Amino acid sequence: MSRKKTVKAKGSSKSPKASPSSASGRTGKGLSAAAAASSGLVYPSRPSISNSGEFYDISFKVMLVGDSGVGKTCLLVRFKDGAFLAGSFISTVGIDFRNKVMSIDAVKVKLQIWDTAGQERFRSVTHAYYRDAHALLLLYDVTNKASFDNIRAWLTEIHEYAQQDVVVMLLGNKADSTHNRVVKREEGEKLAKEFGVPFMETSAKSGLNVELAFTAVAKELKHRTMKEPDEPKFQLQEYVDKEMRTVGCCSS
Numbered sequence: 001m002s003r004k005k006t007v008k009a010k011g012s013s014k015s016p017k018a019s020p021s022s023a024s025g026r027t028g029k030g031l032s033a034a035a036a037a038s039s040g041l042v043y044p045s046r047p048s049i050s051n052s053g054e055f056y057d058i059s060f061k062v063m064l065v066g067d068s069g070v071g072k073t074c075l076l077v078r079f080k081d082g083a084f085l086a087g088s089f090i091s092t093v094g095i096d097f098r099n100k101v102m103s104i105d106a107v108k109v110k111l112q113i114w115d116t117a118g119q120e121r122f123r124s125v126t127h128a129y130y131r132d133a134h135a136l137l138l139l140y141d142v143t144n145k146a147s148f149d150n151i152r153a154w155l156t157e158i159h160e161y162a163q164q165d166v167v168v169m170l171l172g173n174k175a176d177s178t179h180n181r182v183v184k185r186e187e188g189e190k191l192a193k194e195f196g197v198p199f200m201e202t203s204a205k206s207g208l209n210v211e212l213a214f215t216a217v218a219k220e221l222k223h224r225t226m227k228e229p230d231e232p233k234f235q236l237q238e239y240v241d242k243e244m245r246t247v248g249c250c251s252s
């Protein structure tokens with residue numbers, strides 16, 4: 001099943017809250033006519049403008065999924081606002097989204113990031129949104145074994161409801177909680193290998209790898225959309241491993 005890209009009318013990047021809508025893919029620069037034609041994108045006369053007033057060239061929809069309490073909302077807030085939501089845990093009701101425009105290889109990439117409720121009772125709501133997602137960040141909590149054991153069930157759900165070519169990345173969150181850790185990093189790596197998905201550990205609290213997780217996904221999506229025919233395929237896990245080595249693995 002191939003992914004469809006809907007090109008929205010200028011200025012139509014407003015709240016898609018009313019219904020799960022397709023993320024748009026459009027580009028202003030860096031995309032050859034051939035690549036644009038083959039990816040189904042069209043050249044706008046100018047880049048689009050997001051509802052926060054930022055210009056962007058292409059837009060993708062990313063979903064955060066995983067058990068309740070693994071840190072999806074905190075990860076998004078850390079990425080968007082650079083802050084950590086400490087204090088009492090307020091579980092997400094239904095689904096919400098935030099936009100962030102990133103500069104990827106001189107292209108403005110807008111990520112529309114959907115924060116889903118992990119609680120079972122909201123599952124049918126989130127299922128409806130899977131089919132339009134270009135990427136899924138699947139989280140477990142390294143201090144919660146059940147959240148790790150449930151990853152297989154989440155992956156089954158993803159295969160059932162999401163597009164076949166959706167980008168999936170497994171994240172072991174709360175890596176800062178060294179004393180309470182019950183899932184080893186190696187266990188996360190092994191599971192990710194088994195399912196052929198990239199993996200890294202993150203911490204919404206310390207900021208560890210948060211920017212890197214979203215950047216890696218944005219790079220993969222941008223490459224898929226704008227790749228020149230003779231350009232080598234972007235290797236997401238290789239990129240992540242290289243970046244982690246460069247910054248000494250565990251800095252934010």
Ligand SMILES: Nc1nc2c(ncn2[C@@H]2O[C@H](COP(=O)(O)OP(=O)(O)OP(=O)(O)O)[C@@H](O)[C@H]2O)c(=O)[nH]1
Nearest residue numbers: 068069070071072073074091092118174203204205
């Ligand atoms: N130590 C630590 N705590 C975290 C981290 N991320 C989130 N938390 C805490 O974990 C709890 C749950 O975080 P949320 O982000 O609300 O969890 P969620 O996955 O959005 O949960 P639902 O909305 O119910 O699906 C909160 O008390 C956070 O403060 C982290 O990286 N490290």
Ligand SMILES: [Mg+2]
Nearest residue numbers: 072073091092
């Ligand atoms: Mg939440």
